[in-house]
Amino acid sequence: MNLPTLSNWxxxxxxxxxxxxxxxxxxxxxxxxxLLVFLTILFFVTVGFLLGESFTxxxxxxxxxxxxxxxxxxxxxxxxxxxxxYVAGRLTAERQEGNVxxxxxxxxxPARIIRGKLLCGIYLTVLFFSVCAPxxxxxxxxxxxxxxxxxxxxxxxxxxxxxxxxAAIFLSCLPASxxxxxxxxxPSGMFMxxxxxxMVAMSSEMMREGVGSRLGTWDFWGPTLxxxxxxxxxxxxxxxxxxxxxSPPSANRALPLRAYLTGTWLLTLGVAVAWSVSGGSLxxxxxxxSVVTGGLIVxxxxxxxxxxxxxxxxxxxxxxxxxxxxxxxFFYSGSAGGLAWACMLSVATVLLGALxxxxxxxxxxxxxxxxxxxxxxxxxxxxxxFAWVPGVLFLYTLAYALFGLFIHRRFQxxxxxxxxxxxxxxxxxxxxxxPNLVLFFVNRLSWDALQERQLGNIFNVFAxxxxxxxxxxxxxxxxxxxxGLVINLSWFRQQLHAFQPVxxxxxxAPVTPPPL
Amino acid sequence: MKVQxxxxxxxxxxxxxxxxxxxxFDNGHVFGFVGPNGAGKTTTMRVIATLEEPTEGDVLxxxxxxxxxxxxxxxxxxxxxxxxxxHNDVTVHEYLDxxxxxxxxxxAKRREAVGAVEEFTGVTGILDKHLKALSKGMKQRVTLGRAxxxxxDVLILDxxxxxxxxxxxxxLRELLMVLATQNKAILISSHILTELTEICNGVVIVxxxxxLESGTVADVLKKSTPHRAFAIRVLGDAAALVKELLQTPHxxxxxxxxxxxxxxxxxxESAGCELLANLVGKGFKIAEFKQSKANLEDIFMNVTKGGVx
Numbered sequence: 102m103n104l105p106t107l108s109n110w111x112x113x114x115x116x117x118x119x120x121x122x123x124x125x126x127x128x129x130x131x132x133x134x135x136l137l138v139f140l141t142i143l144f145f146v147t148v149g150f151l152l153g154e155s156f157t158x159x160x161x162x163x164x165x166x167x168x169x170x171x172x173x174x175x176x177x178x179x180x181x182x183x184x185x186x187y188v189a190g191r192l193t194a195e196r197q198e199g200n201v202x203x204x205x206x207x208x209x210x211p212a213r214i215i216r217g218k219l220l221c222g223i224y225l226t227v228l229f230f231s232v233c234a235p236x237x238x239x240x241x242x243x244x245x246x247x248x249x250x251x252x253x254x255x256x257x258x259x260x261x262x263x264x265x266x267x268a269a270i271f272l273s274c275l276p277a278s279x280x281x282x283x284x285x286x287x288p289s290g291m292f293m294x295x296x297x298x299x300m301v302a303m304s305s306e307m308m309r310e311g312v313g314s315r316l317g318t319w320d321f322w323g324p325t326l327x328x329x330x331x332x333x334x335x336x337x338x339x340x341x342x343x344x345x346x347x348s349p350p351s352a353n354r355a356l357p358l359r360a361y362l363t364g365t366w367l368l369t370l371g372v373a374v375a376w377s378v379s380g381g382s383l384x385x386x387x388x389x390x391s392v393v394t395g396g397l398i399v400x401x402x403x404x405x406x407x408x409x410x411x412x413x414x415x416x417x418x419x420x421x422x423x424x425x426x427x428x429x430x431f432f433y434s435g436s437a438g439g440l441a442w443a444c445m446l447s448v449a450t451v452l453l454g455a456l457x458x459x460x461x462x463x464x465x466x467x468x469x470x471x472x473x474x475x476x477x478x479x480x481x482x483x484x485x486x487f488a489w490v491p492g493v494l495f496l497y498t499l500a501y502a503l504f505g506l507f508i509h510r511r512f513q514x515x516x517x518x519x520x521x522x523x524x525x526x527x528x529x530x531x532x533x534x535x536p537n538l539v540l541f542f543v544n545r546l547s548w549d550a551l552q553e554r555q556l557g558n559i560f561n562v563f564a565x566x567x568x569x570x571x572x573x574x575x576x577x578x579x580x581x582x583x584x585g586l587v588i589n590l591s592w593f594r595q596q597l598h599a600f601q602p603v604x605x606x607x608x609x610a611p612v613t614p615p616p617l
Numbered sequence: 618m619k620v621q622x623x624x625x626x627x628x629x630x631x632x633x634x635x636x637x638x639x640x641x642f643d644n645g646h647v648f649g650f651v652g653p654n655g656a657g658k659t660t661t662m663r664v665i666a667t668l669e670e671p672t673e674g675d676v677l678x679x680x681x682x683x684x685x686x687x688x689x690x691x692x693x694x695x696x697x698x699x700x701x702x703x704h705n706d707v708t709v710h711e712y713l714d715x716x717x718x719x720x721x722x723x724x725a726k727r728r729e730a731v732g733a734v735e736e737f738t739g740v741t742g743i744l745d746k747h748l749k750a751l752s753k754g755m756k757q758r759v760t761l762g763r764a765x766x767x768x769x770d771v772l773i774l775d776x777x778x779x780x781x782x783x784x785x786x787x788x789l790r791e792l793l794m795v796l797a798t799q800n801k802a803i804l805i806s807s808h809i810l811t812e813l814t815e816i817c818n819g820v821v822i823v824x825x826x827x828x829l830e831s832g833t834v835a836d837v838l839k840k841s842t843p844h845r846a847f848a849i850r851v852l853g854d855a856a857a858l859v860k861e862l863l864q865t866p867h868x869x870x871x872x873x874x875x876x877x878x879x880x881x882x883x884x885x886e887s888a889g890c891e892l893l894a895n896l897v898g899k900g901f902k903i904a905e906f907k908q909s910k911a912n913l914e915d916i917f918m919n920v921t922k923g924g925v926x
Contacts, residue, residue: 117718121707128706206666206696207719208688351670351684412670413684515631 117209118217122191123224132225135183139175139229143236146171163245166308169237170301173254176233177300180226180262181293185269188222192273193282211348215270215340222266230259249313254304260329261300264336265293271339274346327372334365351412355434359442362400363432366393366446370453383457390454394491397447398498404439405502406522409510409596411435419602430600436506436518437596444499451492489571490562496578497559501528503585510592529559557581619643619802620665620771624674627660633826634660637674640821640831642804644770647797649813650806651917652823658806659699661823662773665804666696678771692720695764699776701756702763705749709740712748713762720767730766738762738792754785761792772796774805778812790816810913820913824921834913841919844869844881847889849896850905851878858901865892879909 106113126132150168154161161167204214234255241248272286315321341361345354373389411419415434420426431442505524513520536555540546552566556577565571586593620642627635635657642648650658663669665676667687676683676690683690702712713734717727735741738758748756757777764772774793778786786809793816797803804821807813813820814834821831830837851858855873862871862880867888871880882888886908893906 114718114723117715120718121711121715124711125704125706204719205668206691206694207716208691208721209719349667349670349687414670414687417685517630 116213116217116220118214119220119224122188122217122221125191126221126225129187131187135179136229136232139179140232142175143172143233146175147236147239161245165240165243166245168243169240169246169251169254169308170304172233172237172240173258173304174297174301176230176237177258177261177297179229180258181265181297182290184222184225184229184262185266187225188218188266189269189273189286192218192270193279196273197279205349211344211352214347215274215343218270219267219340222270223263226259226262226266230255230262246308247311247313249316250304250307250311253312254300254307257303258300260332261296264332264339265296267336267339267343271343271346274343276346327376330368330372334368337361338365351414353415353418353434355407355439356432359432359439362396363442363446366450369393377457386454386457390450391491393450394447394495397443397450398495401440401443401447401495401498401502402522402525404436404443405506405525406519407434407436407439408518409436409599411600413603416601416603419600421602426600426602430597433600435596435600436521437593438600440499440502440506447492447495447499451489451495454491455489489575493562493571493574493578494559496575496582497529497557497562498525500578500581500585501525501559503582503589504528506592507585507588510589533558533560619646619679620804621677622661622665622674623677625661625664625671625676626673627657627664627669628672635664635671636826636828638821638823638828639674640828642802642819644800644802645797646819647793647803647805647817648819648821649810649817649913650804650821650823651808651810651813651913652806653921655825656823657826658823659775662696662775662804662806665690665771665773666694667691668696692767693769694771694773695767695769697757697760697764697772697774697777699779701753701760702748705747707748708745709748709751709759710735710744712759713766716763717766722767730768734762734766737765737795739788752785754781754788757781757785757789758792761789765796770801772801772803774803776806776808778807778809786812810917814912814914817913820916822917822920829920830916834916837916837920841916844883845886845889846909847880847882847892848905848907848909849878849880849903850876852902852904858896861896861899861901865895868892877905 147168150164150171154164237251237255238248240246241251268289269286272282272289275282275285277285312321338358338361341358345358348354369389373385376385377383411434419433420429430438431445432438502521502525505521505526505528508524509516509518509521533555536558537546537551540550549566551561552564554565554570554573555561556573562571562574565574622638622640625635625638626633638657638661640648650662652658660669664671665678665683667683667690670684678690678693681689704712707715710731713731714727717731722730735744738761740755740758740762743751743755748759751759761774761777764774777793778789781789790812793803793805797816805813805817817834819831819833820837822829822837830840832840849858855876855878858878859871859873862868862878867883869881869883871878873879882892889906889908893903896903
């Protein structure tokens with residue numbers, strides 16, 4: 102981290118990317134224009150409300166709140182959309198024009214490149230927030246809103262802006278065309294739009310009840326800290342993923358990401374257990390299990406799209422110690438290691454989720470920790486069902502990923518490894534569509550038929566007529582995954598054997614240059 | 618020893634872009650890297666500049682592998698790509714200053730380095746101009762400045778003269794000649810072989826991903842054209858001279874072209890002297906006798922087969 106310290110403050114210089122980006126931002130009409138539009142809106146909203154108020158006989162006791170409720174969405178739109186799109190748009194253009202390429206021949210690390218882009222975006226966000234803050238604080242004088250509420254809402258909006266900025270940088274780093282990036286970015290944009298709506302709803306609630314009185318209670322800090330932790334974890338993921346995406350292919354791109362995600366897994370497990378114990382409900386555990394499994398399914402598809410060839414740079418760093426090497430296998434770049442890592446975490450996730458429904462250990466933990474006499478909760482059939490669904494989904498995905506892998510390595514080895522990932526997505530899609538197409542053509546397709554037991558159809562798990570069918574899906578998924586493992590066994594063994602350290606070569610005798 | 622390319626392979630899917638390239642060049646060498654489009658020149662240069670990783674083989678810079686220590690290579694290599702900077706909101710000075718910062722130069726050292734490069738490349742008069750407003754030649758100077766800002770020992774230039782007008786080409790060539798005298802190891806690719814002839818003392822010829830020849834220009838010339846070519850202008854009967862030449866030992870070929878007799882001769886340079894003395898002795902009135910110097914273009918045409926991939 103290039104930060105000024107007591108020892109280097111005299112010679113410290115800011116990140117070169119920040120210097121360049123801010124120089125360009127100062128000249129940018131987009132930034133200047135947006136700032137002017139932003140100030141104009143703030144000014145006219147304030148003047149409009151004050152003028153409108155001057156014509157009423159009974160003064161509005163919540164004028165400040167009303168004005169604030171207009172300011173906040175305007176600021177959120179700038180923070181959640183405009184600045185992330187501006188920063189990500191520039192990065193996308195630079196990647197396509199090969200300008201970023203040129204950065205890789207300098208001594209700047211990928212981490213500094215991403216950090217520079219992020220810091221530039223944060224500077225711009227601070228600039229817009231600084232412009233807006235005086236107007237927002239001013240609303241306190243017009244009644245209806247207290248200062249703690251103003252600052253808490255500004256902080257939330259700022260943190261969400263930074264998160265969306267990092268997410269946008271991540272999207273712009275994806276190795277895809279501009280069109281595809283827009284396609285992927287559109288749902289994210291819609292999500293951010295819903296966040297603006299959520300911010301407005303939350304601010305309305307907070308302003309009505311006031312934050313000041315709740316600042317000393319756990320009811321405020323508990324959810325706030327949990328949300329903050331999740332946001333931070335998400336931010337960290339986007340940050341590391343963006344760095345991995347701009348790192349050279351020969352770098353060990355998977356290591357920091359997998360290590361981070363494993364840490365995240367442990368941390369979120371702790372939070373889910375804490376909430377389950379304190380709330381006496383399985384819901385947090387089930388939600389955790391579902392979200393984590395969803396993430397691991399994505400990780401599985403990414404792992405299967407990785408190549409087999411571990412670069413020389415990575416192989417130089419493989420530990421010689423067998424124990425350390427075995428651990429490194431799970432975390433280093435490479436398809437086999439990625440699959441093993443995703444499977445390991447997924448098995449643990451599903452087992453922990455199922456364990457929660459099978460035993461009273463959460464009750465035990467709850468009573469041991471607090472002894473507050475909370476009512477012990479009982480697991481229901483629904484909870485049992487939902488505990489196993491993520492496991493079935495993961496097993497199906499694993500099976501199709503292994504089939505995709507087999508097709509690629511066996512029949513299309515010259516194609517890019519992404520082909521294996523595409524097969525892993527295409528196979529379940531085909532298996533879900535083709536039987537129903539047949540039903541359609543024989544005129545037997547109905548909602549009832551769709552909810553029937555369709556073994557191997559991953560989407561059927563979400564629409565089962567009878568929840569008892571899940572057991573059949575379980576068996577089928579286990580069988581398919583086992584089949585996938587068997588057909589890829591020799592490949593997996595090969596990968597394990599190939600995961601060996603390469604000693605550094607002795608310096609070779611120099612080749613004599615031709616005489617001039 | 619500066620740069621050793623060893624058994625370099627690079628594949629893109631089924632396409633073999635670079636197939637077992639091995640060559641080397643040193644301080645003060647200016648090596649021309651010639652070959653038709655798709656021969657693997659840019660890929661090799663990108664590998665040396667650490668922008669690509671080779672499938673097999675390695676490049677050693679001062680004995681350090683670019684695969685194992687790319688950071689070291691980046692400090693030692695200045696790379697001029699075949700594309701020009703396209704920023705529309707960055708001035709020349711800011712651009713060079715940014716790259717100096719990116720290479721870790723700080724404070725006064727950075728200002729000195731940027732100033733020196735601006736002066737060397739002759740861009741001091743356009744420091745506040747935006748890159749987009751520059752001519753191609755000026756952009757090329759700025760790109761060269763960017764590659765030189767951290768004072769690298771090795772300079773890799775990919776088609777630096779492409780699209781430049783004659784004056785800009787001459788100016789670029791002069792800059793490169795100055796750099797060669799500064800003891801830098803330079804690898805330069807170009808399609809304009811006559812340009813390279815004047816500045817290169819070594820050559821690497823590639824075609825369809827295969828290395829055909831490499832070494833000093835004289836060595837490659839010797840290998841690719843084993844016979845010496847001479848042109849004779851004679852006063853009187855040229856046909857008789859041709860007849861006489863065809864009967865002379867070591868003369869491979871002789872023909873009359875536009876009043877001159879062109880011939881190819883086996884042996885060392887002294888064989889030409891002996892031939893001249895022989896002809897004069899036999900009463901031929903030789904008005905002109907000159908050895909034709911082969912240039913890179915001749916070597917290229919002799920060595921390559923005209924295949925592309």
